[in-house]
Amino acid sequence: MKHMKQNYSYNEFGYSYRFKKLIFYLSTFSLKEILVLLWGRKKNKAKYLILKPKQLAHPVKIRNIDNDVGVFAYVLWKKFHLPPKGYELSSDGIILDLGVNIGLSVAHYKTIYPENPIIGYEMDASNFEIAKHNTRHYKNVQLFNKAVWIKNIKVSYNKDSRFDSFSIDNEVTHKNVAFAQGLTIRDIISQHSIDNIEFLKMDIEGAEKAIFNEHNKDWLKIVKSFNIEFHLDKDENLNDYIKIFEGYKFKVWQNNQRSSCLTGIKLGINEKA
Structure with missing residues (x-):
């Protein structure tokens, strides 16, 4: 399965963007950490920070690489992973994070929603090991090194991609190929005896298209809210996917800052005023 990843470079928006980025760093890190992140990483021989x-x-x-630093901006600055604005999560509702990367989204969820149980999946083994480390102090977190897919089979993916665009591929066409065991969302729900998903976050690098093009999507009936990133080809749009969610009684809209993301709340669920 091949797709064109939309390019969201964090270096191309001019002086205004750079000023906002500096403000983000000042509000997020210590001065010593800022100096390391902005100017000292290349001189720092450490593998990890x-x-x-x-x-x-x-x-x-x-890891002391641009990709992992980029995840900080994605999670803690842009905050694309958060539940819909104005939606209050019940304190015992399950957060299902499909595509946890290095675990920053899970750590952020746990800081904001300390009582909510979190179940997360990450297909890349190296990302998964760091995610386990980054979430080890938080209670009621379960992470699994598996790929979310339409079948319970081993899948391959290209490790040469940037941090947010590992892509599942049915054909082994890359030199730096890796493998992960795949499983379906229905099996995730069954294995964990889930009867209610308070919030679903999904960023699974193109696999979401195959999942939502499947005939049986009845697992959406137990989802209360979601934030899903779609990885589309240039000639594709989100209209068909919006219709799918509306068919399962969701109020759906595109993220104002990241147009490839769809956010939804089940109709009839109260939103915070």
Whole structure:
């Protein structure tokens, strides 16, 4: 399965963007951490960096590479992973995070929603190991190194992609190919005896298209809210997917800052005023 990843470069928006980015760093990290992140990483020979963002309850570990630094901006600045604005999660509702990357989204959820149980899946083994480290201090978190797919089969993916665009591919066409065991959302629900998903976050690098093109999507009946990123080809749009969610009685809209993301709330669920 091949797709064109939309390019969301964090370096191309001019001086205004750079100023906002600097403000983000100042509000997130210590001065020492800022100096390392902005100017000292290339001189730093360490494989990993330990950082304590002010928005998280505990320190986190990242690889000393641009990709992992980019995840900070994605999660703690842009906050694309958060539940719909104005929607209050019940304190015992399950957060299902499909595509946890290095665990920053899970750590952020746990800082904001400490009582909510979280179940997360990440297909890349190296990301998964860091995610386990970054979430080890939080209670009621379960992470699994598996790929969310339409069948319970082993899948391949291209590790040469950037941090937010590992892509599942049915054909092994890349030199730096990796494999992960796949499983379906229905099996995830069954294995964990889930009867209610308070919030579903999905960023699974193109696999979502196959999942939502499946005939049976009745698992959406137990989802209360979601934030899903779609990885579309240039000639595709989100209209068909919006219709799918509306058919399952969701109020759906595109993210104003990231047009590839769809956000939804089940109709009839109260929103915070």
